[in-house]
Amino acid sequence: MSATVEEVRISLPHTELAAHIYGPEDGLPVIALHGWLDNAASFARLAPKLTGLRIVALDFAGHGHSDHRPAGTSYDIWDYVYDVLAVADQMGWQRFSLLGHSMGAIVSVLMAGALPERIERLALIDGLVPFTGEADEAPERMGKALRDLMAVGNKRKPVYREFDRAVEARMTGMIGVSREAAELLAQRGLMPVPGGYTWRTDSRLMLPSVMRLTQAHARAFISRVQCPAHLIIAESGSLSRHETVLEWLDAAYFTVTTLSGGHHLHVDDEAGAQRVADCFKGFLHPS
Template identity: 40%
Template sequence: MGDETGAAQDCVWEVDGLRLAGRAWGPRDGTPVLALHGWMDHADSFQELAPRLAGCRVVALDLSGQGLSGHRAAHATYNIWDDLPQIAELLDLLGWQDCVLLGHSRGANIAGLFAAAQPGRVRALIALDSLVPEPDPDETIVTTLTAFIEQTRKQKARPPRLFPSTEAYIERRTAQGNARRTSEALAERALAPHPDGVSLRGDPRLFARSAVKLKQADVEAVLRAWRCPVLNIWATEGIKSKRPVLAQLAARAGELVMTYETAELAGDHHFHLEPGAAGQIAEAVLAFLDRHGCR
């Protein structure tokens, strides 16, 4: 059971007829924290950070189509806003009127959209190595829709990715730039047994383009809509170091968000899976929540 010892509890919910899975840490009466993972990750992304958030009840969700959660129906999509109604429903099932939203990467972007659309349900927003969806200044709605249709059809027809062994999956992630420790930590929940080795659980449709890309005005509207305090923690070797537009967004957030604090910690994009960095993140998060009366 999830308790003060750091042990995790496996959780399952049903939302809109879809099985959602997750993990929970901490006392049931602790500060409610809903944790949202990055693209093609899952709830175990928070296995180092969540137990360090003392006094918090951290529920980490496997977003639909990832981890142990079910895949969406054949007619459905995985646009970033498709998760928002499911998050609202999950908060209802948990009995949480509001919560702290903790998001990493794509999960931070989803959390940011939710905090803008449902400000009364978010008492604080913690964004790890991302903040909001990147605006696309050049691509037109027509080219985006074309790619969305073609890629969705292609990915829908693609069988799950196979690996001859768990080690092969770990080596693949490592070759793509993840630390070996990160790759090992994420392997179990990302893979399913297969007669030819292991298969990737993630829905291939997650690789397809979104139907719409937000523009700069849309992103700024999201930033202006936040009513909760925001803590944005970046990794020194994370995605901001590779995408200058994210540095620009962080600077814009400092101008538009009522209460915006930012920090940078040593590590790569999955720094929250490194014990040392996870301890630093937890310390910063707890101090932030206390400073703003969110616990």
């Protein structure tokens, strides 16, 4: 984590995103995408270990130091794909690789399926496709999502009197992380407010999706991946419980490696970050 990191803001036609940039200017281009409710600090351990790459680790919209979506809008997964495409164009990268964790891995697969000509390689950490739903569930799901969206303005984010209280809350969240990982994410994800600290993340990120892809949609995106893809599954993570999804992978393009650790193994500790780096070094920077 001692490697030089550059803090930047990327102005796009529709929003402004924050990012950390690692590696030499002439390194192979990689955009790193974090998981839901995380931020660019998710790659603070891993990125310095991937030498020879120009890694742009984004804060997704609504996360970290990036702008929030305009009022009255939501955070659909495909809107993140558009953001990433806009960042690549802003960087002048016609072809580039994607390094994605969890939701970031899902965004990566959607982009590689939709625009296979733009993606060089996919390096995925414990994420593959979004939660799916079937057609008969769609009206009820949309109704609930719209009701929740209308009510979100009445909800207030928690305020933690001390920084450590927020760290402890992050450790025991929906998907737990180590204390060291929680501290990294909190340093970037918290902001001071009267009475203590609260999260910078947009409250709308907690809302349910208005619409979900069906299983047929998800399989179609995977089948359109035409670049080399390396998927790391965490033994105690999320994907290990979804064996059916893994059966959709085409062995001609996807390599799958299972590593010990939890869902955030790449940031929980240095050993986990090193195991992930050892898998991705030669893959993202083939000699």
